[in-house]
Amino acid sequence: MIVPIRSTFVESPADWFGPALAATNDWIYQLTPADAAEIDAAFRSARSHGRTLETLERADFPLPSFSARLSHALDFIENQRGIYVLRGLPTALYSKDDLRLIYWGIGKHLGTAVSQSKDGDLLGDVRNFGSDVNSAEGRGYKSKQRLSFHTDSCDVVALMVLRTAMSGGTSMIASSVAIHNEFARTHPELLDVLYEPYPWSWQGQEPPGEPGWYLQPLFSRHDGKFACRYIRLHITNSQRFPDAPRLTDAQIAAMDAIDALAWSEDVHLSMYFEPGDIQVLCNHTCLHSRTAFEDYPEEDRRRHLLRMWLAVPNSRSLAPGMATIYQDQRAGAVRGGFPSRTGQHHFHTIGTLAD
Numbered sequence: 001m002i003v004p005i006r007s008t009f010v011e012s013p014a015d016w017f018g019p020a021l022a023a024t025n026d027w028i029y030q031l032t033p034a035d036a037a038e039i040d041a042a043f044r045s046a047r048s049h050g051r052t053l054e055t056l057e058r059a060d061f062p063l064p065s066f067s068a069r070l071s072h073a074l075d076f077i078e079n080q081r082g083i084y085v086l087r088g089l090p091t092a093l094y095s096k097d098d099l100r101l102i103y104w105g106i107g108k109h110l111g112t113a114v115s116q117s118k119d120g121d122l123l124g125d126v127r128n129f130g131s132d133v134n135s136a137e138g139r140g141y142k143s144k145q146r147l148s149f150h151t152d153s154c155d156v157v158a159l160m161v162l163r164t165a166m167s168g169g170t171s172m173i174a175s176s177v178a179i180h181n182e183f184a185r186t187h188p189e190l191l192d193v194l195y196e197p198y199p200w201s202w203q204g205q206e207p208p209g210e211p212g213w214y215l216q217p218l219f220s221r222h223d224g225k226f227a228c229r230y231i232r233l234h235i236t237n238s239q240r241f242p243d244a245p246r247l248t249d250a251q252i253a254a255m256d257a258i259d260a261l262a263w264s265e266d267v268h269l270s271m272y273f274e275p276g277d278i279q280v281l282c283n284h285t286c287l288h289s290r291t292a293f294e295d296y297p298e299e300d301r302r303r304h305l306l307r308m309w310l311a312v313p314n315s316r317s318l319a320p321g322m323a324t325i326y327q328d329q330r331a332g333a334v335r336g337g338f339p340s341r342t343g344q345h346h347f348h349t350i351g352t353l354a355d
Contacts, residue, residue: 009184010226014082014285015177018269027081029069031088031276038066039089043102053104053123061105070109073280077156078314082285083173083269089276091162096304103160103306106278111312114154117205126159126305149174149262149287150231154309157288161277163304172289173281174268176228179261180219183254190254194219197321198251199244201237213244215321218258222319227284229322230258262287273305284316 021027031039042061051060063070073084091099104123107113113122149172159171183191197215206212218230232255238244261267268289271279281288 009181010177010221012177012226012285013080014175014282015181016081016175017178017267018174019266021081021083021269027076027083028085028087029073031086035066035069036088036090038063039102039106040093042105043094043098046101046105051101053101056101056104056108058108061108063106063109067109070106074110074312074314077280077282078312078316082175082177082282084280085271086278086280087274087276089160089278091276096162099160099162100306103278103308107158107308107310110158110280111156111310113308114311116307116309122308124307126303126307147290148232149259149268149289150233151176151229151283151287152309153229153231154283154311155315156310156312157281157283158308158310159277159279160306161273161275161279162306163275163300163302170291171271171273171279172268172291173271174262174287174289175285176219176230176287177226177285178267179258179287180226180228182261182267183257187254187257190250190257191219193248193250193254194258196251198235199238199241199247200231201234201240201244203234203237211241211243213238213241215245217321218254220319220322222322223317225284225316227316227318227322228287229283230255230287232259262289282315284318 042063045062046056046060049060051057069086073086076084089102094102100123104113115122116124180191180194183194195217197217199213200216202210202212202214204212206214216229218228220227235247235255239247273279
């Protein structure tokens with residue numbers, strides 16, 4: 001008897017459970033004084049040449065030695081664990097504007113930033129702006145609410161920590177490969193369901209002329225690589241559209257099982273952010289979440305992260321059924337994310353995001 005490939009285990013170093021991963025440190029790199037000095041020199045060179053977020057290119061932010069560490073990080077998230085943390089950037093030495101330029105320069109050595117919304121934002125501020133994640137167009141990165149486990153709509157998501165919360169805001173990561181393999185062991189009948197198309201809402205980000213929903217599976221395999229995309233709220237919001245297919249009992253049961261596994265302390269990794277952390281995740285093999293948080297009353301002390309969605313040069317190819325949301329334009333080094341309705345891209349500031 002031939003066993004369908006979807007029912008077999010995914011063999012990958014990205015198959016890990018949180019407690020075991022927490023006992024290792026190969027996915028965390030502490031910046032050395034030499035690393036910090038090289039990053040500082042690149043920043044000061046870019047500033048002296050008048051470079052801005054809009055004009056900075058990779059060559060304008062030279063990292064002759066540290067770039068090898070960033071290349072290692074890219075290989076590690078694609079071919080190993082799916083998570084890598086660069087720790088110890090001395091954020092206290094710089095203004096927030098300086099840190100935006102530094103982060104953007106480091107990002108140039110990781111990949112190409114892609115749009116995070118219909119507005120074309122390339123460098124987003126992750127802060128509480130009062131957004132309700134349960135609303136039709138809610139965005140989690142603008143809220144203080146607990147987030148469900150999910151992926152972002154890009155190859156790689158990178159977060160740089162400027163300020164941590166007064167309480168809460170713990171980062172949690174779960175291996176979607178490990179969850180897949182748990183399904184293969186315990187729920188093979190539901191695993192098949194996850195390879196079939198689900199209806200998804202565009203969350204108000206649909207391209208002009210497109211309906212408010214589309215079809216995409218949660219799991220796929222292509223060219224020997226596994227990929228997951230899962231944002232439950234986007235899936236359930238598809239049911240607002242009368243012409244979208246109705247979710248089946250089996251599809252709902254499969255999502256319930258994903259959530260239960262991801263939230264299990266035996267499965268996910270809990271990570272406490274530190275200022276200066278840069279967390280880099282492969283969305284194809286990792287789900288991530290965050291606990292609710294409370295901010296300090298002082299504006300400048302409030303939880304604040306910078307986020308980039310990246311197309312990276314070594315990312316896996318995706319099955320056609322998984323490519324709906326990914327604008328597959330690697331020839332132009334723009335892959336993933338939402339299309340910008342205006343065709344323009346923006347670097348959001350605190351003011352424009354809060355408006």
